[in-house]
Amino acid sequence: MIMSLVAKTPEPPYYAVIFTSRHADEVEGYTAMSARMKELAAQQPGYLGIESARDEAGITVSYWKDLQSIRVWKAHVEHLQAQETGREKWYSTFKVRIARVERDYGFSRDGLE
Amino acid sequence: MIMSLVAKTPEPPYYAVIFTSRHADEVEGYTAMSARMKELAAQQPGYLGIESARDEAGITVSYWKDLQSIRVWKAHVEHLQAQETGREKWYSTFKVRIARVERDYGFSRDGLE
Numbered sequence: 186m187i188m189s190l191v192a193k194t195p196e197p198p199y200y201a202v203i204f205t206s207r208h209a210d211e212v213e214g215y216t217a218m219s220a221r222m223k224e225l226a227a228q229q230p231g232y233l234g235i236e237s238a239r240d241e242a243g244i245t246v247s248y249w250k251d252l253q254s255i256r257v258w259k260a261h262v263e264h265l266q267a268q269e270t271g272r273e274k275w276y277s278t279f280k281v282r283i284a285r286v287e288r289d290y291g292f293s294r295d296g297l298e
Numbered sequence: 299m300i301m302s303l304v305a306k307t308p309e310p311p312y313y314a315v316i317f318t319s320r321h322a323d324e325v326e327g328y329t330a331m332s333a334r335m336k337e338l339a340a341q342q343p344g345y346l347g348i349e350s351a352r353d354e355a356g357i358t359v360s361y362w363k364d365l366q367s368i369r370v371w372k373a374h375v376e377h378l379q380a381q382e383t384g385r386e387k388w389y390s391t392f393k394v395r396i397a398r399v400e401r402d403y404g405f406s407r408d409g410l411e
Contacts (some may be wrong), residue, residue, distance in 0.1 A: 190355035191318050191393045199398050201316060203359055205304050205349050209407065224322045236318050238351040242303035246316055246357060272405055280404035284314050284397035291393035292385055294322065 192234025192248055199233055199285045200249045203231050206271075206279035207242055215275045229258045248286070255283060304345025310399045313344055313362045318391035322394055328357075329389045330379055331380050342371045361399070368396060 186297035198233060208215070226232055226247055231254025249255045271279070321328070339345055339360055344367025350358035360367045371377060384392070 190320050191391055194395075195344045196387070197395075199316075201395065201400075203314060203316065203337065205359070207303050209367070210396075214390060227300075236357060238353050240353065240356045242349060242351045244349055244351045244357040250359075263336050276405065277405070278304055278404070278406040280312065280402060282310075282402040284396040284399040284400045286395045289393060289395040292389065293391040294389070 190236065191291070192236050192246075194286070194289070197278050197289055199286050200252060200255060201284045201286050202247045202255055204245045204247075204279065205282075206244075206276045207215060209275055209277040211274050213274075214270070214290065218248040218275075220269065222264060222267055225261065225263060226258060227251060229261070230254055231257075245264045252283070303349065304404070305359075307346050307361050307402065312396045313365060314366060314399050315360045315362065315368055316397060317358045317360075317392065318355060318392040318395075319357075319389045322388055322390040324387050326387075327383070331358055331383065331388075335377060335380055338374065338376060339371060342374070343367055343369070345353050357371070361408050365396070 223235055223237075231250035233247060233250060235247045237243070238289065248256070259268075274296035336348055336350075339348060344363035346360065346361035346363060348360045350356070364372070372381075
């Protein structure tokens with residue numbers, strides 16, 4: 186599956202979950218979980234897209250139709266398990282911010298995104 | 299200067315500017331500009347913090363006290379120059395989203411962040 190790096194979200198307003206993290210030393214199992222969570226998130230009602238990048242810090246921003254969609258996804262049983270393992274093993278620190286996107290604009294040189 | 303990877307923002311509400319980009323082939327001058335923009339942003343009124351990560355995609359999230367602070371920073375003369383060169387040279391595509399952070403929570407294993 187070719188994923189666009191810049192999510193194709195609809196006209197605002199919509200919601201963003203900004204997840205910023207730093208990995209712990211122990212990252213066994215992380216890559217598989219991360220791929221599975223992206224796959225699973227994309228199947229949830231109200232999902233609009235996801236963007237992520239990682240070097241020293243990791244930033245994943247997922248976009249959602251409304252707060253209720255975010256609540257349902259947070260409480261998904263497989264996601265709960267991933268959150269728990271993240272706290273126990275993969276992350277030394279993270280922060281989650283729930284934000285209402287009020288305006289957006291973009292630029293594309295080649296019209297592909 | 300040691301920068302925290304996870305920005306130490308105050309209690310919500312505050313604002314986030316989510317900047318997601320893909321680089322063009324031409325990135326000469328980008329690293330210096332990026333460092334200068336981070337330094338300059340941190341001097342602006344209403345600046346609360348910044349987080350960034352880059353692999354295939356780049357995501358930079360800057361945090362601000364209010365929309366007016368974001369407007370003033372967007373119109374800063376050096377920042378305008380960087381935005382123009384970004385469109386002309388460094389980015390093949392980007393998207394900017396202005397969002398109101400309504401809630402946040404975090405986790406830290408070692409209490410450092």
